[in-house]
Amino acid sequence: MVDTSRRNLLFGRKPQTIAAPRPPWSKPNFVDICTRCGDCVSACPTQIIRVGDAGFPTVDFAHGECSFCGECSRVCNTKAIEQSAAEPWSLRAVRTDNCLALKNIECRICGEVCDVRAIRFELAIGKVAKPHINTEQCTGCGACVAPCPSQSLNILEITT
Template structure:
């Protein structure tokens, strides 16, 4: 997971902050953590109720509790400039399947595929009764519908360029 630091966290001796999914429209982790004052207006505005505060008091998207509709209500509620319409176009989070996936462990499950409106998840059959979930990163919107539905909690999210770097390494 990528980390970043900014002046505020440096002065608090918190040299690295995790790059967590922030609300769509977040202006970049360093700028966001400097602009967000933790007021909670975006949390109150979210109709899905999937925004939470992290340990720093900053808004974070909890995609395991529900899907994001990308409605923009959080952006409209933000008065500090930490969330903008322009930055929403830069949303680059995609789903990533972890080893706890039931299908990878020979248990018949396709729940994530059933909940993916974008049809970004497919399964490739493998020997031993397993089926490997494959994510089409170009189709995945990072909405979280798959993660919220996963009975094993085996889906998390990463920035698309992070996944591309891992694939080439």
Template structure:
């Protein structure tokens, strides 16, 4: 089960969203957190995957460095305030692959594709010499499972650029 929420992470881990903004829990927004979160830490303690942490003013932030979101809703159900809205999509963030992907250096790797349950990481063998990985934006749900899988830190979860 989740832990106390007193755990701390590096600044990089906590502020890895778009433009360095923190990634907030599913079914929340920066606005709903600023408006309604009282910093009680109940959602952080409730997360069975231990991906929620206390961020600025004790408000919850997500880090995928050690785990993924299973969309279990435990965080939303633990919150007694009006921060979470389960009637909305969980979030719009998705995986983005950077130039650090070692395929771009001609070295074979499939660590991330094997970890994506919904098969949103598409391996394109036609790219020379060792292929390339692309994110299928119609499939990626932003769960973050691929982040820890990539030992080269080439994957971030953020608001993607739409094609």
């Protein structure tokens, strides 16, 4: 098996990273019309909108969850973020193999903090209950990310 980090170093490639999500209701041409004024960063009551690469606002779920209050949209003068009846984004929670329950250690924190109950636990006799994420029900709010003791939840773009 080839070590990809070594191969990337040898061939001058940057390692693959997951792009930080944009604020909810960001338009497809967000980068073209956002002026990087920071108004959405200041307006976010949960403080998850942060200044990211090149000064563009991004969402960091390590600091909390999105309440979908619409404040970021309300203060966006360029309408790069514009609240609509459509879903705010196609982000959903995804569990990694670091999950404590998958290692047979009892943990249900993610399910306890999920207000929409998108994370359910499958019981099995003599085993620890395993979490299952219903992506149809998940809003991608990120409430499950910060409390996870093993950092095994990510909020990712789900394409259909």
